[in-house]
Amino acid sequence: MSCTAILNMPRLLQRRLLGVAMILQPNRNLRTFIPTGQNLLKKIQLPLYDKHREMAPVIQLKQGLAKQPWHFRKPIEYPQLTGSDHWRRKMRTVFRVFDLNGDGCITQEDKEEMNRRTAEYMNLDDDKTKTVLNQRRTYWGDEAPDKVFENEFVESHLVKMNEIKFREFWFDILTSRFQMMDLNGDGLISTDEHAAMFYSYKIPTEHSKKVFDILDSNNDGFISMEEFSHAYTEFWYTENPDNIFNECYGPLIDNET
Structure with a gap:
């Protein structure tokens, strides 16, 4: 999860790139952008996509975001990470998930393969595949190193995630x-979209x-x-072996000393 390029951007540009939730309106070739801090309560008619129907539009009513305060701790409210064995185990799990070809480092080739597999699972056409690729390039950042090794990945995240600015x-x-996983831009992640990430x-x-x-x-x-x-x-900022969110990136790898 490389954020160097994003953190170096002017704040306004950061907000324009990341601080919006995209809702795709039906029957109009438009995209309406709504600030992420603004919650909506309304029925929205959205074009859903079904991987079994080759992404053919399916019009349904879907509940909008609930208009109520969010009930979870902010990152600044979590204690400093100590780099416990359990936390490092989670980070090694994430690293090996990102290292698709298992060569011991995360490279651009791994990222391209993730995109290809997402498109394959969801039967995306060329245009949609290109959109997904561009979103992920923004997420990873143009200044990401060509290769990231496991120890570097773990240690850099321990330092970065304890920084107040981060x-x-x-x-x-x-x-x-979230937007990378929300492939049809409706503001919600479906079972297929989540499965596509795992795939x-x-x-x-x-x-x-x-x-x-x-x-x-x-x-x-x-x-x-x-x-x-x-x-x-909870996954990134806790060190509790019993946390229910420990497997956000799949089963944890075997513990290593």
Whole structure:
């Protein structure tokens, strides 16, 4: 999760790139951008996509974001990470998920393969595949190193995630990550979209349902931005071996000394 390029941008540009939730309006070739801090309560008619129908539009009514305060801790409210064995185990798990070809480093080739597998799982056409690729390039940042090795990945995250500036910017990073998973831009992550993420990481998709059900705390069949933010903040900022969100990136690797 390289954020160097984003953190170096002017604040206004950061907000324009990451601080919005995209809602695609039906029957209009338009995209309406709504600030992420603004919650809506309304029925919105949205074009949904079904991977089994080759992304053909399916018009449904879907509940908008709930108009209520968010109930989870902000990153700045978490204690400093100590780099415990359990936390390092989670970071090594994430690294090996991103290292798709298993060569011991994360490279551009790994990222391209993630995109290809996402498109394959969701039957995306060329235009949509290009959109996904551009979103992920923004997320990773143009200044990301050509190769990232495991120890470097773990140690750099321990330092970065304890920085106040990084914690203050955490929600923007999650917004970007959420938009990458929300392939049809409706403001919610479906079971197929979540499974596509696991497939893109070569995590067996049968693990997706278990994790999806944990993240979908209100059992409405979708993961909202609030549910997503709570789960991923807990994953990255806690060191509790019993935390229910420990497998956001699939089963943890075997503990190593």
